[in-house]
Amino acid sequence: MSAIVCSHVDKAYGATAVIRDLNLSIEEHEFVVFLGPSGCGKSTLLRLLAGLEDITGGEVSIGGKVVNDLEPGDRGIAMVFQNYALYPHMTIFDNIAFGLRRQKVPAAEIVKRVEAVSRTLGLDPYLGRKPAELSGGQQQRVAIARAMIKTPKVFLFDEPLSNLDAKLRNHMRIEIARLHQSLKTTTVYVTHDQLEAMTLADRIVLLRDGVIEQVGSPAEIYRRPGNLFVAGFIGTPNMNFVEVTVGRAGGGWSLTGAGTVLSLDGSAFHLQHGDRAVLGIRPPDLKTAGADAGRNLLQGSADLIEFHGNDALVTFGSGGKEISALVPARECPALRAPVRYTFDEESIHLFDATSGASLRKPERNGSLLS
Numbered sequence: 001m002s003a004i005v006c007s008h009v010d011k012a013y014g015a016t017a018v019i020r021d022l023n024l025s026i027e028e029h030e031f032v033v034f035l036g037p038s039g040c041g042k043s044t045l046l047r048l049l050a051g052l053e054d055i056t057g058g059e060v061s062i063g064g065k066v067v068n069d070l071e072p073g074d075r076g077i078a079m080v081f082q083n084y085a086l087y088p089h090m091t092i093f094d095n096i097a098f099g100l101r102r103q104k105v106p107a108a109e110i111v112k113r114v115e116a117v118s119r120t121l122g123l124d125p126y127l128g129r130k131p132a133e134l135s136g137g138q139q140q141r142v143a144i145a146r147a148m149i150k151t152p153k154v155f156l157f158d159e160p161l162s163n164l165d166a167k168l169r170n171h172m173r174i175e176i177a178r179l180h181q182s183l184k185t186t187t188v189y190v191t192h193d194q195l196e197a198m199t200l201a202d203r204i205v206l207l208r209d210g211v212i213e214q215v216g217s218p219a220e221i222y223r224r225p226g227n228l229f230v231a232g233f234i235g236t237p238n239m240n241f242v243e244v245t246v247g248r249a250g251g252g253w254s255l256t257g258a259g260t261v262l263s264l265d266g267s268a269f270h271l272q273h274g275d276r277a278v279l280g281i282r283p284p285d286l287k288t289a290g291a292d293a294g295r296n297l298l299q300g301s302a303d304l305i306e307f308h309g310n311d312a313l314v315t316f317g318s319g320g321k322e323i324s325a326l327v328p329a330r331e332c333p334a335l336r337a338p339v340r341y342t343f344d345e346e347s348i349h350l351f352d353a354t355s356g357a358s359l360r361k362p363e364r365n366g367s368l369l370s
């Protein structure tokens, strides 16, 4: 049985549709991340699941039960927000115990549960302190403890780490991953941070303007983006896009664009002579070409070099088009030096120039991580 099912869910504020005919099933124990640009409807969708907002149309089920008309408190969920307000005058113990006291859980039981949750989250040394006496990351853990103690069927997180500095974010991200490994509670997590999405998610739901663009494992979304939007949104540095014209060439295909002609076997793609397409190549998929490399060359002079430590991002112009390659730092050219890069056909992406849909044929087998 699915833990959560959204069936034809709509949400509008007045005449403005924010979520449109959305269908999604989330399995038990799954960690699903809603990812997408600001304003695409991530928080709204989470709040619809929580019952903090009413849906305009469709149906939401949690644990096999339609919850459209259930209050948030009756849905078996616990939510952690970006702005987790702890009660400043209460101790950490009392903050964590607050929800249980309201449910009139017996005192001895409360002590047992607070202690168990605090142990899991490493909060036991701080139970007597006030929130102001904790670091940001510790406060964040208290907010999670407060949600966990309800032993919910589903955890909902809305950008819980966005107020923390980069180091603490990394640390808390790992803690959340560990927590999910041990508790296995079904989790829906909203973020616009790709790294968080890629590292935490079993599946990513990529949203744009209230519509799902793609659902898949992080590897599927990265390696096999279903359209131009997904390809452009996922991956840092961003994928290079080059408009090309497709032609028949011998037994294979040619792509003409960016001042060059590339030749492909092309059997992995749906292609037709004369088609306009967009070629996508991720910067790390461009490799420094050896002197003997004869085909699939993109070349120009290095206009911009960004040193990243282990590698360097080299931007060059090819036929008036700016292209970036992420190469090992030891292969970094001098500024304005001529550069030549090549690629494996396996690593490229092709999209229909009009619809933006991927031209890749469906694959039946194979791990995308290999």
Ligand SMILES: Nc1ncnc2c1ncn2[C@@H]1O[C@H](COP(=O)(O)OP(=O)(O)OP(=O)(O)O)[C@@H](O)[C@H]1O
Pocket (backbone or CB within 6 Å): 013, 016, 018, 036, 037, 038, 039, 040, 041, 042, 043, 044, 045, 192
């Ligand atoms: N109460 C409201 N009344 C009218 N419009 C709203 C309301 N709440 C949200 N919206 C609109 O709905 C859209 C989706 O908002 P939502 O908060 O879900 O975005 P989000 O994906 O969480 O963005 P962010 O990453 O910035 O948090 C936005 O265009 C927003 O302006």
Ligand SMILES: [Mg+2]
Pocket (backbone or CB within 6 Å): 042, 043, 044
């Ligand atoms: Mg939001």
